[in-house]
Amino acid sequence: MKIVSWLDWLDKYIPYYEVDQQRTRYFDNPPEVVLIINPADRVKTNLRNGITWSNWDTCHNQMVDTGYKMAPIFLSRDTHGKWYWAFWSKEEALLTVLKIS
Numbered sequence: 001m002k003i004v005s006w007l008d009w010l011d012k013y014i015p016y017y018e019v020d021q022q023r024t025r026y027f028d029n030p031p032e033v034v035l036i037i038n039p040a041d042r043v044k045t046n047l048r049n050g051i052t053w054s055n056w057d058t059c060h061n062q063m064v065d066t067g068y069k070m071a072p073i074f075l076s077r078d079t080h081g082k083w084y085w086a087f088w089s090k091e092e093a094l095l096t097v098l099k100i101s
Contacts, residue, residue, distance in 0.1 A: 001101070002036045003093050006086070009034040014084075018075050025073075031086035033093050034073065038082050056083055062100045068092035 004012075006026075010019050013036060042054035063070055063085060069092070073084040087093035 001038075001041060001097055003033050003087075003090065003097065004036065005033055006031050009036070009084075013080075014075060015077070015079055018077070021076065022073065026086065029088075031071075031088050033087050033090045035070075035085045035087060035093050035097065036082050037084075059083065059100060060085075063096050066092070066096050066099060068096060070096070 010023055013034070014022065037059060039054070039056075042059065060072060068087065068089065070085050070087045073086055075084075085093075087096070
């Protein structure tokens with residue numbers, strides 16, 4: 001998991017062909033940060049049951065339960081295979097990461 005600023009995310013973390021579309025998505029009220037989750041980081045090993053994969057729905061539902069203002073971000077062509085959520089408060093993003101960790 002990684003929290004990066006909105007502008008860094010646009011410039012460094014998504015494919016170049018997605019940048020303009022995402023920049024205009026929140027043009028009038030841009031988020032402060034983006035939470036990036038690599039699904040492979042969400043693998044949990046249980047000695048009895050083997051490997052349990054966390055899926056997008058599980059992560060999203062845990063975030064919704066926090067009550068913080070956030071929104072999932074979907075790319076048109078997801079070539080990086082990562083999950084993204086926009087947060088309008090860095091502190092709320094940090095608290096969310098603590099909750100889902």
